[in-house]
Amino acid sequence: MVITFRVMVLDNCIGCGICWAICPKGVLIGKLRAKAVVASEEQCMGCFSCQYNCPFNAIIVKVNPKEVKRLS
Ligand code: SF4
Ligand code: SF4
Incomplete structure (x- = not known):
């Protein structure tokens, strides 16, 4: 099984650019x-x-x- 992920950006994002600079898969843009x-x-x-590097969480x-459901 391939596990997939949900990525959510919250409204307190200030657009500092750290996340899209460090994402190795190009998931985030801005x-x-x-x-x-x-x-x-x-x-x-x-x-x-x-998630770990965002200064604003x-x-x-x-x-x-959906994957969790399939695992349980
Ligand atoms: S690192 Fe955090 S604050 Fe900066 S652009 Fe990404 S989500 Fe927004
Ligand atoms: S940095 Fe990119 S690949 Fe890593 S968890 Fe965030 S969105 Fe996913």
């Missing part, structure tokens, strides 16, 4: 000072780099709930 955009969630490999990465 323009400085605008809320980051999740462009290709299906490419997320769940490294959590974006504005990204949440979770295992796709």
Whole structure:
């Protein structure tokens, strides 16, 4: 089974650019000072780099709930 991930950007994102600079899969894109955009969630490999490095805790990465259902 391939686990997929949900990537959510919260409204307190200030568009600092860290997350889209560090994402190794190009999941996140954006323009400085605008809320980051999740462009290709299906490419997320769940490294959590974006979540750990966001200075504003504005990204949440979770295992796709559909996968959790399938695992249980
Ligand atoms: S690192 Fe956090 S604050 Fe910066 S653009 Fe990404 S989500 Fe927004
Ligand atoms: S968890 Fe990793 S691969 Fe997924 S969006 Fe964040 S930085 Fe990119």
